[in-house]
Amino acid sequence: MPIKPEMAKSQNLPVKLPILVEDMPLVTEINKIPLDVILRGLEAQYSVEKSEYWASYLVYFYYEKFKEHLNAQNYEDAREILEKAKNVLYDYRYHFYYGLLFSKLGDYENAEVELKRSLAMNPNFYLGYYELGNLLYLKKEYDDAIQMYLKAFEINKEFSLPLLKMGDAYFENGQFKDAEIAYKTALKVEKLSQIYLRLGVLYNSIQKFEKAEKIFREGLSVEYKPEIAYNLAYTLSRLGKHFQALQVLKELSKNFPSTEVYNELGLEQKLFGMYEEALENLELAGEEYKENYLKVLLFVKGYDESLLRELEKFDPEYVNFLRTLSGEKEEIENRLENMSFPFGELNYSFEITDEIGEVILEELENYIYLTFKEKIGLIISNAYIAGANPILIEKNLARTSLLLFNNDEAISFYKVFQIIYFGRLFEKMLFQEIIERVLQELSKVNVMLFRKAFKLLEEEKKSLDDFWEEYSEPKKLAELTLKLIELLSYEPTKHEINEETLVGKIAKVILSL
Template sequence: MYLPLKAEKAKQLNLPLKLPVLAEDLALIADQDRIPLDVIVRGLEAEYSISKDPYYQSYLIYFYYEKVKSALNVDDLETANDYVERAGKLEKDYRYDFFKGLIYVKKQEYELAEICLRSCISRNPNFSLAHYELGNILRAKKEFEDAIEEYQKAFELDQEFLLPVVRIGDCYLEMGEVRIACDFYQVAAQRDPNFHLAHARLGVACNMLQKYDRAERAFKRALELNSEDFESALNLTYTLSRLGKHFEALQIFRKLLEKNHEDPVLLNEYALCLRRLGFYEEAKVQMDKASELSNEPFIVYNKALLTLFVNEREGIKLLEKVPEQFQSRALELIDYLKSWTGPLVASRCVEELVFKIKKCIVRGELDLQRLSFVLPQNERTNLVREGFLPMQDEQIDDASWMKFLLAVAVSSSEDPIQMEKNVTKTVVAFCSSGTMLAVAIALIRLLMHVKVHGGFDLESYVNDTVFDLQEYHWEFARKVSHTDDETFSLDEIESKTFTSASELFLALLKVLSVNPTLEEVNTMRDENLKCLCKNVLEVMGCTTDNRS
């Protein structure tokens, strides 16, 4: 039987005007817009077996290859090969070589795949997809220059086909030419703003270039186009952390865990994010789950580290058993904790604050609700007084907080772990700013550095601290790392006043690097800088307020 089709509909579906259909298949045709592929193939096979008409032969070959595509999409290689051979018995044109090549690719038989694809191209040099697939094989073989050449040919032949442009970027990325890769991803994204993969790959390249603002935009666009893109969402959490947007990263982690709650790497990263925000108990719970699912060395080490913040004695026991690649780091930390002789001395400028804050500390833990009454009343302190913790990122970089954070650190300095915990929780509760969090961690590390070494060495401090700071706020960490390279005048710093906490801290590092005298500190115009300098000098044992 023949199913007559309108010319427009036949052209749209690439079907003959009179479609042969087996009588037993008529019931399967509920809608001419959705004629099952198997029905079309069976009808065409029946017609050609009788008529041997070249007209129907061309359609039959076409739909054999449609069956091949369908089978390849579900990795049914046996069916795919069956239909390729059926088509080949009728006519072995460039399509036969192309699909044989794809089957070999699926089987990871790349040498045979390359032979087939080169044969395809020799028969049809203008077949863009063959150049693209050959490029993929060459890229897999690390023959990047040749792969780029094939991708370029594919794009030249079909400039609406942007996937080769992205793959050229991938080649340059694997070659270490990240900036060039970024340019190709950008081209693909600009040509088609809805091309999800281009934005996703652009985000990866921008992360590698430490262009985190651009990476954030790229990943967010990729996720707008495909909300199920797990890799881009996870990459975005890394980007947001470098930008100091830790609460936003936390929300993404929670969404990812709804569908991937047994992914140990995801649980590990989520736990580290929780730690940065001061949620130590929950961080340990998540890391314990990760360690139940995986014994990867980095997970074993991070479990020990997070346990330290919840149960210091148990944490030290775990640190003593970490895998070999983390042993030196773990032993260094253990020795440091054992050598700590707190508490730190408070200079006069923070004595009153320290006295008030100590009343808010119960068995080492800072009571944030009590602490909120030490601070001036505002919207944020009111929320904390009522038992609420605002869970959103703020853009705060305020020097007026530094004396208070110094006082919290000194008040909690009986134990360095507790000092970090209390300062972190204070910043998160009352600022929720990635910049302030990074500055606070830098301040704690500074106090720890001068306490243990009895002095200050800028190069040593930067080397020991910058890596950790990058996890809190990359731009601030970058500025800290460059402090030693900058030229400055102490007179110039002495005459300045600082409104941002980050600039105030950088100034503190510069002042300390020249071993200032108490007299030089007393001439400083900025009261916050003067107070910070005096307290660091007190911790170093260089001076006391009684000498001032």
């Protein structure tokens, strides 16, 4: 059967391909030549004309068939094909592919022997060094693996995979700078999506989230891969770019759904106070993420003893916390009623909450015109009006903050205030303990703000008088969050706060708890 020269070249076929008569219908029906048809034709041709020409083609396609069996885990069939190839033409490839077979079978010792035999027969076989490197990598012999990858790249400077795997080996060995250099060098050779993915993951693991975002976005511009988008969503979330992370996860759940995507989308929606939507996605995430599903179900159904019993299997400490608070409800609510609440916006809260103190979003929408200070007052008031119910407090904080401000900083602010409020109201914690928790939470929801807060707290301590002398009213949520953390680090008393200021009013609430 004559083959067009360009097709023959691209598929490594002879321009006149021998095909059995009985196989001809398979070619015309499928409009392509199946591998088994090629092999049967070449075997028949070689049986009548044992020349090097036909032997080279036959062995080449034997090894193609071997790879097919290997990928399908048909190991005995793969072994038989190797022996057929050896009987036709024995060279370094026989030991190379036997090495791959042993590696798949988990027999690393024999795999290494075979790959080294292959390289002894052909010292310039760059794929041999590459696969030997992969084998040593599996054996966790990272330094030796790196040497093999280097040899493979030295022989073929256009082959980027050895550099990629070098980066992996360095990464596993904790040599992060070397891993970064390897990945970046690989990208100069070939812009492959998996290299962008590995480099971005490296940056995430060493907390260089800004660089990770840049690399992931570059990778997606080269080729959209759901793995890159998934990791980008994580990066954006850590950077405090929650609106962007939410959008990425929504697109992933629509086009490339998986249990991991549904889980991350559900957790992100919980941050936004979108509890019903979060519950739907966490249900789709399945049993693996049942704990997250049950915790969000609390926000939708409210307290339910059967729900707590189920959740107790996953997080007994959290359930014990909720049950303890239930027993202390009267004492906590007495404290709240007897405190002097400084925000006049509490009057608005009475108008926009239902009989149990839950914010009615349709009513809250009428207050988006408020000034910055008034919005903060309303957020604090809506937490206060929820009484001794921690689920309702968080619910009101999340929904009020996001509706009134509609930006990423709203999440950082309400999460920080929630930790402070819970720590004082429910656990009577010292400010130093609370600040440690705040920093831990900020490192998850906004690492940039975490770094600013950490730096602020590491600076040489001024006096509280100096704090008030230098104080200016914040105009953004991030500024207010940092001011509040800084003020609490002084462990102030009620007599040491300036109640005329916004941060002073918030501090008064916290101290009165």
